Amino acid sequence: MRATVGAFSALALLLAAGSAGAQMGDAGRGERLFNQQCKVCHTAEKGGANKVGPALSGVFGRKAGTAPGFSASGAMVKSGIVWDEKTVGEYLTDPKARIPGNKMAFTGLRKPEQVDDVVAYLKKATR
Numbered sequence: 672m673r674a675t676v677g678a679f680s681a682l683a684l685l686l687a688a689g690s691a692g693a694q695m696g697d698a699g700r701g702e703r704l705f706n707q708q709c710k711v712c713h714t715a716e717k718g719g720a721n722k723v724g725p726a727l728s729g730v731f732g733r734k735a736g737t738a739p740g741f742s743a744s745g746a747m748v749k750s751g752i753v754w755d756e757k758t759v760g761e762y763l764t765d766p767k768a769r770i771p772g773n774k775m776a777f778t779g780l781r782k783p784e785q786v787d788d789v790v791a792y793l794k795k796a797t798r
């Protein structure tokens with residue numbers, strides 16, 4: 672019993688240390704977050720279709736609101752954003768604040784490390 676408790680707290684410490692020290696996102700955790708929170712509206716893989724939201728394949732380096740075949744909001748198109756790690760991260764933190772009037776019905780990822788994780792996953796998955 673004692674040993675089990677000890678193992679648990681050691682694991683908790685490890686996990687805490689891991690997330691506190693994380694500079695770069697963890698693509699594996701990002702994939703799980705994407706599957707839970709984004710996949711209802713987005714595909715990430717090459718050749719993936721538009722859903723409620725635009726296909727994210729090739730999103731890095733692309734101008735906001737220009738996914739082929741997707742009718743983006745005027746606010747998105749006029750934002751003038753070119754998606755990179757920084758702008759995607761800002762958008763996912765607070766979509767409504769970053770691009771007022773955009774039509775993505777998502778409140779934002781609450782924790783900075785969740786943003787880093789999802790961005791790390793997207794960088795791999797949308798290439």
Ligand code: HEC
Nearest residue numbers: 708709712723724735736738743744747773774775776777
């Ligand atoms: C309820 C559906 C929905 C959810 C959930 C959602 N999105 Fe979106 N997303 C949209 C829509 C709709 C747009 C287009 C917004 C516009 O044109 O104003 C969009 C736009 C985007 C864009 C800009 C794409 C471009 O080509 O300009 C990115 C990046 C993005 N979403 C990523 C995500 C990620 C990552 C998540 C999960 C953390 C997520 N979205 C969750 C619907 C959603």
